[in-house]
Amino acid sequence: xxxxxxxxxxxxxxxxxxxxxxxxxxxxxxxxxxxxxxxxxxxxxxxxxxxxxxxxxxxxxxxxxxxxxxxxxxxxxxxxxxxxxxxxxxxxxxxxxxxxxxxxxxxxxxxxxxxxxxxxxxxxxxxxxxxxxxxxxxxxxxxxxxxxxxxxxxxxxxxxxxxxxxxxxxxxxxxxxxxxxxxxxxxxxxxxxxxxxxxxxx
Amino acid sequence: xxxxxxxxxxxxxxxxxxxxxxxxxxxxxxxxxxxxxxxxxxxxxxxxxxxxxxxxxxxxxxxxxxxxxxxxxxxxxxxxxxxxxxxxxxxxxxxxxxxxxxxxxxxxxxxxxxxxxxxxxxxxxxxxxxxxxxxxxxxxxxxxxxxxxxxxxxxxxxxxxxxxxxxxxxxxxxxxxxxxxxxxxxxxxxxxxxxxxxxxxxxxxxxxxxxxxxxxxxxxxxxxxxxxxxxxxxxxxxxxxxxxx
Ligand SMILES: Nc1ncnc2c1ncn2[C@@H]1O[C@H](COP(=O)(O)OP(=O)(O)OP(=O)(O)O)[C@@H](O)[C@H]1O
Ligand SMILES: [Mg+2]
Numbered sequence: 020x021x022x023x024x025x026x027x028x029x030x031x032x033x034x035x036x037x038x039x040x041x042x043x044x045x046x047x048x049x050x051x052x053x054x055x056x057x058x059x060x061x062x063x064x065x066x067x068x069x070x071x072x073x074x075x076x077x078x079x080x081x082x083x084x085x086x087x088x089x090x091x092x093x094x095x096x097x098x099x100x101x102x103x104x105x106x107x108x109x110x111x112x113x114x115x116x117x118x119x120x121x122x123x124x125x126x127x128x129x130x131x132x133x134x135x136x137x138x139x140x141x142x143x144x145x146x147x148x149x150x151x152x153x154x155x156x157x158x159x160x161x162x163x164x165x166x167x168x169x170x171x172x173x174x175x176x177x178x179x180x181x182x183x184x185x186x187x188x189x190x191x192x193x194x195x196x197x198x199x200x201x202x203x204x205x206x207x208x209x210x211x212x213x214x215x216x217x218x219x220x221x
Numbered sequence: 222x223x224x225x226x227x228x229x230x231x232x233x234x235x236x237x238x239x240x241x242x243x244x245x246x247x248x249x250x251x252x253x254x255x256x257x258x259x260x261x262x263x264x265x266x267x268x269x270x271x272x273x274x275x276x277x278x279x280x281x282x283x284x285x286x287x288x289x290x291x292x293x294x295x296x297x298x299x300x301x302x303x304x305x306x307x308x309x310x311x312x313x314x315x316x317x318x319x320x321x322x323x324x325x326x327x328x329x330x331x332x333x334x335x336x337x338x339x340x341x342x343x344x345x346x347x348x349x350x351x352x353x354x355x356x357x358x359x360x361x362x363x364x365x366x367x368x369x370x371x372x373x374x375x376x377x378x379x380x381x382x383x384x385x386x387x388x389x390x391x392x393x394x395x396x397x398x399x400x401x402x403x404x405x406x407x408x409x410x411x412x413x414x415x416x417x418x419x420x421x422x423x424x425x426x427x428x429x430x431x432x433x434x435x436x437x438x439x440x441x442x443x444x445x446x447x448x449x450x451x452x453x454x455x456x457x458x459x460x461x462x463x464x465x466x
Contacts, residue, residue: 122312126326218358
C-alpha cells in the first residue's frame, strides 16, 4: 500500500503530461515531431512492460546508469502510461468537430488559446472513460514493480508468505486490496464524468 | 469600408473563387446569393481568413492583406479582429454557458477584466433578446436562440464587418424570424454586413446590394428591387425563379 499508491499517482501524473505532449507532437503537422511521437509510442506499445522495467533497472547498469528500484519503476510506468494515454488523448482531440477550432479562430484566438480554452476541455470529457481504464490498469500493473525489488504491495505479500506459509490468505488479501483501490477509483471516475457531462444532453 | 480585389481561391485543382471584386461601404449590407457550390461560404471564410486565398487583396479601413506576398500569422490575426463570423451551424462552445460564450473572446483575446466583459456580454445578450437565458448551456437552447448567442459572441469582439453564412438555414421555419429580426436591427444600427442567405424577404428589406455568384464569379449585382424584378443575367433569372418556386 505504502508504495503502490504513490507509485501509481506519480507515474500516472508524469505519464499524463508525457501523453499530452506526445499527442500534440502527433497532431502538430511538423514531420519531425510526428515521427518522434510515433517511434516512442511504437516502441512502448510493442514491447512488454516487464521487459521495459528490466532494461531500465537491470540493463542500464551495464552502461553505468544505476537507478534505484523506486525511481526506475516510476520511469518505466510513466513511459508506459504516456504512450498508451497519448493515443487516447489524440483520438479525443480529433473527435472535437472542426467547427470548434474555426469558431475559436473566428474570435481571433490563436492556436494555444483555442487548444487550452476550447478543445482540451471538451477532449477531457471524451477521454475520461478510457483514461480511467488506463489508471486502473496501472494500479494493477504496479505489482510488476515487485520484480525489480520495489517493495510494493505484492512484494510485501510475497515476503510475508515466505515466513508464514499462508499463500491463499495473503494473496487473497492482496487481491482484495487492489480491488478496493480500483473500486474507489471507479467511484471517482463516476463523479468526474457526472461533473463533465453537465453540459451535454442526457 | 471593406474592399475585395481580384480574390482567388482554389482547393487543389478546383477553382472556387475566380477573381472576386467587391466593395462594401461602411454601414451597408450586401446579400450574397447563388447556387450550391458557387463559392459563397468560401468567400466569407476568406474574409474571416479561415481559408487563405491564393491571390488577391483584402482591405478593411486601412488594414490590407495582400496574398500575392507572404502574410504572417500576426497580420492574419489583426485583420481577423475586424470581421465577426456567424456560422450556419452556430458552432457555440458547448462547455460554456451563453454568457461565457460571449465573454470568451473579450477575456481571452482582448484581456478585458472578467467583470467588465460579463457586463458587456450581458448587454449583448439582452440586445439579442436572451437576457433571461444567460446561464443556459447551448444544449438547453433552441436553434434560434443558439444562433443569436452566436451573433452576440461575434459582436463582443467589436468587428468592423459582420459575416453571416446562411445563419437561418439550419433553423425550423418558426425560428427564422427571430434571428432575421436581430440581423435587421444590427443593419439599422449601421453595422456593415455581408450576408449569405436565400431569405429573399430579408434581402429585399435590408440589403443595399445583392450579388449573385456562380462558378467563382460575381455574375450580377445590383439593388435588390431591380435585381429581383428584372435581373439582366439569364442565370440570375433562372436561379431566382427556382427560389420563388
Ligand atoms: N476545404 C475544402 N476542400 C476542398 N474543396 C472544398 C473545400 N471547401 C469547399 N470546397 C469546394 O468548393 C466549392 C464551393 O464551396 P462553398 O462551400 O464555398 O459553396 P457554397 O456556395 O457555400 O455552397 P452552399 O450553397 O451549398 O453552401 C464546392 O465545390 C466545395 O466542394
Ligand atoms: Mg455555403
